[in-house]
Structures are given as structure tokens and as C-alpha cells.
Amino acid sequence: MNFVRNSVIPVGTVLIAIVALWYVFAVILNAPFERDQAARANTPITTGQLIANTMAQERPVLPAPHQVAAEIRKTVFDISPTSKRSLVYHGWVTLSSTLLGFALGTLLGILLAIAIVHSRTLDKSLMPWIITSQTVPILAIAPMVIVVLNAVNITGLLPKAMISTYLSFFPVAVGMVKGLRSPEIMHLDLMRTYNASKMQVFWKLRWPASMPYLFTSMKIAVAISLVGAIVGELPTGAVAGIGARLLAGSYYGQTVQIWAALITAALMAAVLVSLIGLIANVVNRRMGVRP
Amino acid sequence: MRRSPLAILAFVLAAAALVLPTGADGPSPVFFATPAILFAAAAVALFVGASTTSLLTLLVLVHIAAYGLIALLGSFTVAGPGIGYWCMVVSAWLLAWLAVQRLAALRLASADAQRLVNLALPVLFGAWLLILWEIVVRGFGVPTILLPPPSMIAARIAGSVPTLWADFQQTFLKAAIAGYVIGCGSGFLAAIIVDRVPFLRRGLLPIGNLVAALPVVGIAPIMVMWFGSYWQSKAAVVVIMTFFPMLVNTVAGLAASGAMERDLMRTYGSSYGQTLLKLRLPAAMPFIFNALKINSTLALIGAIVAEFFGSPIVGMGFRISAEVGRMNVDMVWAEIFVAALAGSLSYGLISLVERGVTFWHPSYRS
Known part of the structure; x- marks a missing residue:
């Protein structure tokens, strides 16, 4: 019980905070590109759409954690270990x-x-x-x-x-x-x-x-x-x-x-x-x- | 006096060199003098007692012989050095080793002289490393691409001071120092905040310990993308590399003051700030300086490696990767020498400051 209170909870909180910060920065850093795209296409973009887009870019400035996780899953599990792309x-x-x-x-x-x-x-x-x-x-x-x-x-x-x-x-x-x-x-x-x-x-x-x-x-x-x-x-x-x-x-x-x-x-x-x-x-x- | 087997072997080899062919194109003064001086040195080592005078004579003679051996390197015919030459090399090496051994065993009454001897030992060792490097590389005709002789590197350093200085300025004075100051400073401030909040300490410290062991250099390509290829991106890599060692060490240091001293501060009714400034920070200084020392090396590594991922056409990392591609290995060694010098000097400087700040620490008491 002490172990949970003294290390699991604090470490977990910090980890969650890091992931949350990561998402925030992903949105902030990737947003200019999306705004630019929207301005070029002359279509107004809603904030919700903007945020969704920033997390699904092909070559983001900062990829969101789930993109990285998906990439790791794809290259570790879906591709055979002998392939050069694995x-x-x-x-x-x-x-x-x-x-x-x-x-x-x-x-x-x-x-x-x-x-x-x-x-x-x-x-x-x-x-x-x-x-x-x-x-x-x-x-x-x-x-x-x-x-x-x-x-x-x-x-x-x-x-x-x-x-x-x-x-x-x-x-x-x-x-x-x-x-x-x-x-x-x-x-x-x-x-x-x-x-x-x-x-x-x-x-x-x-x-x-x-x-x-x-x-x-x-x-x-x-x-x-x-x-x-x-x-x-x-x-x-x-x-x-x-x-x-x-x-x-x-x-x-x-x-x-x-x-x-x-x-x-x-x-x-x-x-x-x-x-x-x-x-x-x-x-x-x-x-x-x-x- | 017991004759050491080293001295006997050195003497036999030196005597053999007097008659065996050295393969050098004689007859020059060096051609005749080198074997003779070496033989004299071996005789001193073998037959004269281990007094300080004989030790000094041995040292002087063996280094004159070493100079002669290097001078002889230029005078070989196509076939390269003969058996007699290598006998001399081995003999000179054994004699030098013997001299260092005797020097190390020396117990001097005066502290200053002892300190001088303690300084001389590693210097002699390093000098002989260079001497043997030069002789072996040139004597055996090792391709200079594989390993250039020290003389060639020295010539290259002397010949390209402006380039080296420009690279040093770009990588060390701009990227490494800026990153080092920002990284250590923010690590220090973060440590003070973390120390104030126990929850953060329990949560952040294990992660900090982990990150300190991670291959943080890998962040370099990302930083180059974010901050461009100028020195700012290298400084950013250095900031991230130096932050965590500083954080972890400072937090450990802030916990280092004894309970007794902290109780004393409490009985004085001192505030948090006073306790921090007057007790806990001074007590943390050895830890902080430890981090500063670790970081001084890390900063240079980070700045150099980050340049491998893209840089303007100046900088130590750029020069290393570019000259490696052109097989100019001597220039690479020159850069490495500059990096080693910069690393050692900054380490030495930090050690000096540390000695002044933490004069009270047991490791500095005599």
C-alpha cells in the first residue's frame, strides 16, 4: 500500500502529465501547418477539426504519442522481423x-x-x-x-x-x-x-x-x-x-x-x-x- | 641490489643492437650515437645502484635515445628498419618502463618534490605512448589512413589553426556553452522546485534517473528539424542532455545535509530560504559539481554528435564527418585533439572552482 502511495501514484501522475503535455505541444506545434493548409484551400477550419488534424499528420513537427505507438506496433508486430522495415x-x-x-x-x-x-x-x-x-x-x-x-x-x-x-x-x-x-x-x-x-x-x-x-x-x-x-x-x-x-x-x-x-x-x-x-x-x- | 629481469633484458637487447643491422642508411652522427647512448642507459640501469642521480641519468639518456630512434626513422631504406632497430626500440621501452617503475617507488621527504614526481609519472607514460605510436606506425609502415603518426597530426594542427579555431568557436563557444549554461541552470532551478514539493520528488526522480541513462543524443535529428541547422539546435540537444543529470544530482545533494544541522537551523528559527542558502545548498555543492563535471563532457558530445545530422559548413562535428568522408584522417585526429583539450580544460576549470567552493569537503582536507 505504501509502495502504491509513495511511488506508483506520483510516478503515474508525472507520466500522465508528460503524455498530456506531449499532446498539447503536438497540437501547438502542428497547428501552423494545418492553418496554412486551410488558408491555402480557402476553407475555414473549426478548432475541433484543427486539433483532430494536428494529430493525424503524415509528417508532423511533433507526432502525437498514439501515432508513435501505432508506428512502433506496425513496425514491430505487423512486419516480419527479417524485413528491413521491421x-x-x-x-x-x-x-x-x-x-x-x-x-x-x-x-x-x-x-x-x-x-x-x-x-x-x-x-x-x-x-x-x-x-x-x-x-x-x-x-x-x-x-x-x-x-x-x-x-x-x-x-x-x-x-x-x-x-x-x-x-x-x-x-x-x-x-x-x-x-x-x-x-x-x-x-x-x-x-x-x-x-x-x-x-x-x-x-x-x-x-x-x-x-x-x-x-x-x-x-x-x-x-x-x-x-x-x-x-x-x-x-x-x-x-x-x-x-x-x-x-x-x-x-x-x-x-x-x-x-x-x-x-x-x-x-x-x-x-x-x-x-x-x-x-x-x-x-x-x-x-x-x-x- | 637485486637486478631486475627488465634491466637484464634491456641490457641484452641494447648490446645486441650494437652488432645487429639496424637497416638505417648510415653513416650519420645519429646512426652511431643512438645505440651507444642506449647501451650506456642500459648499463646505468643494470649496474649503477638505484640512487636518485642514477635514476635521473637513466631518464635523460633514455629520452636522448628515444629522440635518436625517432630521428633514425627518416633514414631507412626501402626495406624498412632492421632487427637491430627493433631491439633498440624494445630496449628503450623497457628502460623507460623501468625508470617509471623506480620513480613510482620513490618516497621523497619534501611534499613539493613528491607532487612533481606524481605529475611526472603520467606525463612520462603519455610521452612514451606517443613515442611508441610514432615509431610503430612509421617503422611498420602502417597506412596513414588507419592511424597517422603523432608528428603528422601535430603538423596538421599547426597548419590549420584558423579552421580549428572557427570550428571550436562554432561548436564549443556557441553551441556547447550556451546549452550547458541553460541546461544546468534549468536543471538546478527544477531541482529546487522538485525538492520543495515531495509529491514531485517521488514522481519525477525515478523518471529523471531513467532519462539520465537513456540515449538522449538520439534527440539530435529532431532538434535539427525544429531549430534549424545552426548552433541553436545543437544547444537544444545539449540542454536536454545536461538537464537530467543536474536535476537528479541536485535533488540528491539537497537531501545530503544532516538531520542534526537541519535541527540546528530550526532552533535558530531560520526560514526555508535561509536554510536553503546557508545550509542545504552549500551541503549540496559536491553533488552539484559532480553534475557539472559529468555535463561538461556530455555537452561537448551532444554538440559534436548533433552536427552529424546537419550543420553549416563549420563546426567540429561537421569537420569530423566531412574529413572522414574525404579520408583526411589526420584532420579528424586534429579535431579530436582539440575536443580532448577543450574537454580536459573545462573539466580542470570546474575542478578548480570546486576546490575553492567545497574546500571544507573531506576529500580536499590534507
Whole structure:
């Protein structure tokens, strides 16, 4: 009951308010075009007709939510997933490179963090660069990576996945360095009194202690992997994927298509992040983290 | 003193380079001096104790050798560098690594000297990354389209300062900064309103957290349609990208002041405004600066990516996508360098301001 009052009702209200605002803006932004049409045709238009028209335009400035929903339903359910016009197909293209890049990036980040934690030299010389690299707009590099790798005949999944890897390994590395260092001195001392080897300290203390940090940074990493995959699809000239849908939509002024792709991307991000949240809960409980 | 295997290997390689063919078109002074200096450096690393003087000697010698190695790159015959040259490269790299290792292990009495060493370590690491990049790319003859050597990028930067400046002005000074200021400002104000109304806080915060994880850059084509292809549309993308991180962080920060302090403010009979200004906003500052830092990177990304969807013929994103199409990869790298510099500098600037504003925070106490 408390859950309903404290989160369902407020979140629901805000969501409804957002949808309502969306409709209002759709009417306001699309109205000039309708008025213009009516003036050209020299037919007076009633307010009711105007509002109805603004929500059913072919290429609206801002499509109404139900238009976007209809577009998503059409491209997800009515068209077979193997067709190039299916959103499932494009979503899968983006998702596969996101996941591949994310997996590689996480692995790389963890390995780098382990190396940094165990080597003072790396810690002092490499770590500042990792932190600096976070301030660099790496995403700007995406088109170059794609085009350059295309030029040497590496095409398809891998170049996009590389961008996702590149983007996702920094947060994981930084988070894991923090996590592997998170055991208290007391615990490390206890391990020493047990005469534990470096491996034992790692597997029995540092690794379990770093789990919450790992999952927090994985949430950031998966979100940014998706962004990387989408941006990586832009320079290839709209071949396949969510990014290609965005680009094609912006070329041909298909706003409904853009919004449908955007909402799909948002849903994918939300599902991926909450999936990692779920896994985090299970793993953290097994690793003995108490809420 | 225990001899490190790194030093032994470096010494063996340097000695081998004295006799193995380097493949360079001799005989020039560099041709003879480089192996000799490298050998001397390896000898210092292996036989002289780990005193500060020997460490400094090693550092100086190994960097002179590195200079020689790069200078040699221009003098190869068609066949490219020989085995002796690569022996020298590996040896120099090992010696540099060894020097960095010894430098990292150094414990200095004076705090200033220690700070200098801590600064020198990443600088050395970065410098060697560049040195090896240059040597490997040019030595192996990697096509410049794949990866241009740093010297080529540097030459391109020096040769096209006016273009780079115009792009920087368009993308950073106009789009990114305008969007950043509006986005952060409105996020901050929204956070204060949200904080005042508990219902909004419970309703808006989960959504804000979600939106902060969404691929907001995707909004770029729509903004370009709405606001045209000039910098205003890029600023709009930046506004939307920076709004939610600011909102979420500020709301979290406003809740960060302790119950004890808030009770104290109440016993003083202070109003909502006074509590906000004198207690809760200062306590929220670390969170706000965190958002400002995240947003400084996001703003640049948003402004650059939005230009991929349409822009006038100036701007960093435009230049990147245009030059990629013409396979002028060195120009792309030059733009990336400018973006990296701008990103790091603005991050550094925000960190400096943060240090001044939140001087009381535990992470700045020494």
C-alpha cells in the first residue's frame, strides 16, 4: 500500500502529465501547418477539426504519442522481423553490437582494474590517463573508427562493437579500481594474519567486495554502450540499426519514424539497465551484501 | 641490489643492437650515437645502484635515445628498419618502463618534490605512448589512413589553426556553452522546485534517473528539424542532455545535509530560504559539481554528435564527418585533439572552482 502511495501514484501522475503535455505541444506545434493548409484551400477550419488534424499528420513537427505507438506496433508486430522495415530487425542489429561491445568492454575494464590495483607503477602512470580520458568526448571518434575500419575491410558488427567497448571500459575500470580497493585495512590485515596469498586475498576479499561497484559501473557502461552503437551506425550511411533509422528519418523528414526509433532505444536502455539491476541484486545477496 | 629481469633484458637487447643491422642508411652522427647512448642507459640501469642521480641519468639518456630512434626513422631504406632497430626500440621501452617503475617507488621527504614526481609519472607514460605510436606506425609502415603518426597530426594542427579555431568557436563557444549554461541552470532551478514539493520528488526522480541513462543524443535529428541547422539546435540537444543529470544530482545533494544541522537551523528559527542558502545548498555543492563535471563532457558530445545530422559548413562535428568522408584522417585526429583539450580544460576549470567552493569537503582536507 505504501509502495502504491509513495511511488506508483506520483510516478503515474508525472507520466500522465508528460503524455498530456506531449499532446498539447503536438497540437501547438502542428497547428501552423494545418492553418496554412486551410488558408491555402480557402476553407475555414473549426478548432475541433484543427486539433483532430494536428494529430493525424503524415509528417508532423511533433507526432502525437498514439501515432508513435501505432508506428512502433506496425513496425514491430505487423512486419516480419527479417524485413528491413521491421524495427525488431534494426533493434536487434543495434542490440547485438551493444551487447558484444559491452561484454568486451566490461572484461577489459575489469582486467585493467586488476592490473592497476596490483601495480603501483600502473596506478601512478596509467590511472591519471584513464580519468582524463573520461573528460574527452570519445564519441566524436566513432565515425572515424567505422569508416577507417571499413576502408580496411572490417565491416559489420565489429567496428560498432569496438566503439561500445571503448566507451564502456572506462567506467568499469574506474569503478572496479575503487571497488577492489574498497576492503577496509582491518579486513586486509585479517587476511594477512591468516597468511593468505595474493590470489586468496583477491578471490575471497577484494573480488566479493567490489561487486556493488562493478554493477553500478556496469549500469553506466551498458547505457553508454547503447549510445556508442547508435552513434556508430550514423556514418555508415543508414544501413541498419536504430541509428540508421534516426538518420534515414532525418533525411526524409519522417518524424514518426524518428520518434519510434527513439522510444525503442529508450525502452532498450531501460530494459538493459534494469536487467543489470536485477542481476546485481541476486549477485550482491550471494556475495553477502546486506541492504 | 637485486637486478631486475627488465634491466637484464634491456641490457641484452641494447648490446645486441650494437652488432645487429639496424637497416638505417648510415653513416650519420645519429646512426652511431643512438645505440651507444642506449647501451650506456642500459648499463646505468643494470649496474649503477638505484640512487636518485642514477635514476635521473637513466631518464635523460633514455629520452636522448628515444629522440635518436625517432630521428633514425627518416633514414631507412626501402626495406624498412632492421632487427637491430627493433631491439633498440624494445630496449628503450623497457628502460623507460623501468625508470617509471623506480620513480613510482620513490618516497621523497619534501611534499613539493613528491607532487612533481606524481605529475611526472603520467606525463612520462603519455610521452612514451606517443613515442611508441610514432615509431610503430612509421617503422611498420602502417597506412596513414588507419592511424597517422603523432608528428603528422601535430603538423596538421599547426597548419590549420584558423579552421580549428572557427570550428571550436562554432561548436564549443556557441553551441556547447550556451546549452550547458541553460541546461544546468534549468536543471538546478527544477531541482529546487522538485525538492520543495515531495509529491514531485517521488514522481519525477525515478523518471529523471531513467532519462539520465537513456540515449538522449538520439534527440539530435529532431532538434535539427525544429531549430534549424545552426548552433541553436545543437544547444537544444545539449540542454536536454545536461538537464537530467543536474536535476537528479541536485535533488540528491539537497537531501545530503544532516538531520542534526537541519535541527540546528530550526532552533535558530531560520526560514526555508535561509536554510536553503546557508545550509542545504552549500551541503549540496559536491553533488552539484559532480553534475557539472559529468555535463561538461556530455555537452561537448551532444554538440559534436548533433552536427552529424546537419550543420553549416563549420563546426567540429561537421569537420569530423566531412574529413572522414574525404579520408583526411589526420584532420579528424586534429579535431579530436582539440575536443580532448577543450574537454580536459573545462573539466580542470570546474575542478578548480570546486576546490575553492567545497574546500571544507573531506576529500580536499590534507
